[in-house]
Amino acid sequence: MILFMGFLTIFSTIGFVIGLIYLFFRKTRKKGYWLVPITLIFGIIGFSYMSRPVEGTDDTEEQPVSSTSIEPSSSNIQDESDQSEDESAAHHNVNWSERVQGTTFKIDQVSIVKEALDSGAEGAIAVHFVIDNESKKDISTFPNQGTLLTNTKEQIDASLSLSEDIGGEIMSGAKKEGYVLYPIKKLKDPNEIKSVRIKWDFWPDKDVTTNVKDFDINLTW
Secondary structure (H helix, E strand, O other), rough: OOHHHHHHHHHHHHHHHHHHOOOOOEEEHHHHHHHHHHHHHHHHHHHHOOOOOOOOOHHHHHOOOOOOHHHHHHHHHHHHHHHHHHHHHHEEEEEEEEEOOEEEEEEEEEEEEOOOOOOOOOOOEEEEEEEEEEEOOOOOEEEHHHEEEEEEOOOOOOOOOOOOOOEEEEOOOOEEEEEEEEEOOOOHHHHHOEEEEEEEEEOOOOOOOOOOEEEEEEEOO
């Protein structure tokens, strides 16, 4: 079991590094968004298991171990793993949607990750958008150029380079989804972010530039 957890820890660490690299390239960025949190979780589990004190094998074989002595140990490992994960990331499922002139906008997840970025930011907020244009006109919208305000009073502009291609022109009948990233300059604990306010622009008809709608929504979890 120790050998297996050792390999799991090594491969998780390698996968985490590769995931971070993927985030800086548009073609592989989507893989990075899934690879980083998954490998982070497995890495935390592996490190938690490998860091346990090793008991002597002779004593373990000679003395029977009751089920009551095993349960607290397993519980402690799980608590340590959960605590480590909570310190580095927080994922929240949300259920916001709005339909405007035949186009449905939806946000179903907000994740806060504490990870140093090249820009000097201490972390990022990732908001998952789904835009379904069922209207008869081509639209224009720019959530990846919007603004976010946290309950900790930090106003953040979306990162166009780190976000997925979710903005711009969306043709009639098209559906797009992806993550918009907002780098956080100061982040001590991902769980300190308990609500956000998000603003972005939307044109129901891309050919009519005066008919603009400003989305201004609040999300709390």
